[in-house]
Amino acid sequence: MAVELKPTEALELWRGALVESVRRAGPDLSARQMAVVLTVYMTAPPHTVRGLAKLLNVSKPAITRALDRLSALGYLRRKPDDADRRSILVQRTVKGSVFLREFAEIIVALALKLRDPAASPASAAPSAER
Numbered sequence: 001m002a003v004e005l006k007p008t009e010a011l012e013l014w015r016g017a018l019v020e021s022v023r024r025a026g027p028d029l030s031a032r033q034m035a036v037v038l039t040v041y042m043t044a045p046p047h048t049v050r051g052l053a054k055l056l057n058v059s060k061p062a063i064t065r066a067l068d069r070l071s072a073l074g075y076l077r078r079k080p081d082d083a084d085r086r087s088i089l090v091q092r093t094v095k096g097s098v099f100l101r102e103f104a105e106i107i108v109a110l111a112l113k114l115r116d117p118a119a120s121p122a123s124a125a126p127s128a129e130r
Contacts (some may be wrong), residue, residue: 003111009114012114013110013114016106016110016113017103020106021106026099027073029070032056032062032066036052036063036066036067036070036076037100038100039052040076040096041092041096041097045091045092046081046089047089047091048081048087048088048089048090049064049067049087050087073095073099075093075099076090076091076093077091077093078091
């Protein structure tokens with residue numbers, strides 16, 4: 001499905017999603033943390049610290065710091081790789097899936113409002129707490 005947005009509309013959609021996310025009771029994620037969690041959930045596993053660092057073009061320590069926070073929140077978990085004990089696998093969690101589903105629902109509600117400005121954001125956006 002092709003979606004055509006003007007650059008200002010795309011930025012407004014992203015801004016609106018971030019603002020709504022900040023307003024909710026859940027934690028604020030940095031751009032790096034969001035990139036890591038989205039990459040783990042939206043690309044095929046397996047995921048490793050080394051692989052994520054290469055894919056996102058950031059250092060392994062930067063990935064490790066992001067994983068520390070995301071693991072503490074319960075959005076991802078680390079597991080030793082049985083095939084290569086030097087490697088750590090990064091796995092999805094139910095809590096992380098719920099977080100991303102709710103974030104996606106915010107984006108969908110805002111996108112619908114862009115199409116139909118008369119739509120009420122309060123009725124379109126779910127108000128689930130994290």
